[in-house]
Amino acid sequence: MTEAMIEIDGLHKQFGDNVVLKGISMRVAKGTVVALIGSSGSGKSTLLRCINLLTIPDAGSVRVGSHVMTYSGDSTQLPKDREQAAFRANTGMVFQHFNLFPHMTVLHNVMEGMVTVLRKPRAQAEQEAIALLEKVGLRDKAGEFPHCLSGGQKQRVAIARALAMQPQVMLFDEATSALDPELVGEVQAVMRALADDGMTMIIVTHEISFARELADEVVFMGDGVVVESGPAKDVIDNPRQSATRLFLSRFNGKSPGRDESPRVNRC
Amino acid sequence: MYQWNFAFLVDFRGLLLSGVLYTLGYTVLCIVLGLLFGLIAGIGQLSPSKWINSPLKAYVEIFRCTPVLIQLIWFYYALPSLLGIEMSASTAAILALSLYGGAFYSEIIRGGIISIDPGQPEAARALGMTKFQIMHRVVLPQALRRMTPPLLNQSIMQLKNTSLVSVLALPDLVYQGQLIVHETYRPLETYTLIALIYLAILLPTTTLVKRLETRTAL
Ligand SMILES: Nc1ncnc2c1ncn2[C@@H]1O[C@H](COP(=O)(O)OP(=O)(O)O)[C@@H](O)[C@H]1O
Ligand SMILES: [Mg+2]
Numbered sequence: 107m108t109e110a111m112i113e114i115d116g117l118h119k120q121f122g123d124n125v126v127l128k129g130i131s132m133r134v135a136k137g138t139v140v141a142l143i144g145s146s147g148s149g150k151s152t153l154l155r156c157i158n159l160l161t162i163p164d165a166g167s168v169r170v171g172s173h174v175m176t177y178s179g180d181s182t183q184l185p186k187d188r189e190q191a192a193f194r195a196n197t198g199m200v201f202q203h204f205n206l207f208p209h210m211t212v213l214h215n216v217m218e219g220m221v222t223v224l225r226k227p228r229a230q231a232e233q234e235a236i237a238l239l240e241k242v243g244l245r246d247k248a249g250e251f252p253h254c255l256s257g258g259q260k261q262r263v264a265i266a267r268a269l270a271m272q273p274q275v276m277l278f279d280e281a282t283s284a285l286d287p288e289l290v291g292e293v294q295a296v297m298r299a300l301a302d303d304g305m306t307m308i309i310v311t312h313e314i315s316f317a318r319e320l321a322d323e324v325v326f327m328g329d330g331v332v333v334e335s336g337p338a339k340d341v342i343d344n345p346r347q348s349a350t351r352l353f354l355s356r357f358n359g360k361s362p363g364r365d366e367s368p369r370v371n372r373c
Numbered sequence: 374m375y376q377w378n379f380a381f382l383v384d385f386r387g388l389l390l391s392g393v394l395y396t397l398g399y400t401v402l403c404i405v406l407g408l409l410f411g412l413i414a415g416i417g418q419l420s421p422s423k424w425i426n427s428p429l430k431a432y433v434e435i436f437r438c439t440p441v442l443i444q445l446i447w448f449y450y451a452l453p454s455l456l457g458i459e460m461s462a463s464t465a466a467i468l469a470l471s472l473y474g475g476a477f478y479s480e481i482i483r484g485g486i487i488s489i490d491p492g493q494p495e496a497a498r499a500l501g502m503t504k505f506q507i508m509h510r511v512v513l514p515q516a517l518r519r520m521t522p523p524l525l526n527q528s529i530m531q532l533k534n535t536s537l538v539s540v541l542a543l544p545d546l547v548y549q550g551q552l553i554v555h556e557t558y559r560p561l562e563t564y565t566l567i568a569l570i571y572l573a574i575l576l577p578t579t580t581l582v583k584r585l586e587t588r589t590a591l
Contacts, residue, residue, distance in 0.1 A: 158499060191498075191502065195501025207493065207497075218500065223500055
């Protein structure tokens with residue numbers, strides 16, 4: 107279990123004058139879960155987005171499985187759209203705001219990548235999509251449109267949609283932050299089941315107790331660098347750096363306020 | 374008091390019918406070509422490359438901000454002599470009206486695309502879709518719903534704008550009307566009937582637009 111599934115080396119990213127990632131290096135062993143924590147604006151989302159190339163790094167390299175992308179800062183050397191697309195397909199991403207396709211049913215949301223990107227026959231894609239919906243407990247919602255689902259159900263569909271690409275790793279960017287408190291559990295349960303299945307995962311979360319329980323390792327980011335990392339329980343229970351201590355003390359075992367008021371979506 | 378009398382127009386029904394068919398034909402061509410120009414200019418203007426978006430912006434502004442009648446005449450008289458090519462009145466008319474409509478369509482299409490939540494193309498990108506697939510499968514289908522009412526409105530304008538081809542002596546409905554007036558000296562009845570024909574063609578379309586607008590507002 108020492109083989110690294112994700113290997114990030116010297117990752118730099120700036121937006122204008124705002125240097126967000128200042129040389130991040132990290133490894134995620136195959137089948138393990140890394141929780142990425144840090145205060146808002148510390149660059150967690152940017153790091154995740156650089157790992158699946160939604161944001162193109164200025165410099166450094168990212169390896170996921172056997173796919174490697176190296177960036178030198180020379181914009182003429184950028185990989186082709188298709189190469190990047192193949193890289194992204196292998197790296198599942200789950201967003202805070204779900205981003206389900208509202209014009210497609212739940213089933214077609216899950217099938218979309220399989221049909222368009224993987225070019226699977228529709229019948230096969232449908233069968234696999236139904237199996238995935240079964241896995242996230244939403245088989246009976248296959249024919250619904252996303253606006254009919256609760257936030258927790260939407261996020262579980264989004265997870266199924268990402269899994270449909272059979273990615274080698276899954277990235278979660280605050281997957282439960284936009285959810286009503288009573289819906290957080292059902293999404294966390296799906297994430298837990300995935301981890302138990304041996305999926306390699308990086309989760310960005312403000313749920314410290316969830317990170318402590320689920321993650322093998324915790325990485326604390328601050329100001330564009332990795333401040334502290336190590337086994338989850340060590341970092342959370344006995345942080346070595348004062349910045350980590352300060353950050354964790356603000357939680358007191360609770361989650362911070364959410365940045366969005368609960369919304370009710372019913373049909 | 375003027376004595377209205379529409380009965381004589383029955384004798385010209387063949388002429389009027391051919392005018393209607395010409396008008397509809399020009400409309401279909403100008404809508405299809407206009408949408409094509411609009412799609413290219415609308416999406417192209419969103420390109421980050423200045424080499425692509427600047428000329429398209431210039432095209433849109435030139436055609437939006439000059440009178441379509443002048444464009445029509447310019448395409449017929451000036452362009453052929455500038456480029457040294459032969460252009461029939463039909464070609465010039467269709468080209469000018471399509472480019473004119475396309476400039477307006479492009480703004481509708483561009484607006485529709487940028488109104489889509491950026492999380493949508495992002496989620497599609499994360500699945501590994503290419504730029505073309507993202508446009509085709511995710512962004513355009515959602516944008517199209519919002520764009521349909523304004524696109525239909527613009528298409529109504531396209532139909533009415535085809536009346537301008539009569540200045541190039543093309544036999545559309547208005548041109549046929551002019552012929553009838555020359556022969557009968559009864560412009561009031563003739564033009565009233567022609568207006569009613571336009572109304573009859575367009576009323577169902579405007580009703581449809583209204584219905585779509587209430588539906589997309591939901
Ligand atoms: N696309 C972007 N353009 C400009 N600045 C950005 C962009 N994305 C992120 N940033 C900036 O990068 C910094 C880190 O943001 P982010 O990675 O979202 O942090 P976190 O997820 O830890 O809250 C912030 O200062 C944010 O304003
Ligand atoms: Mg973030």
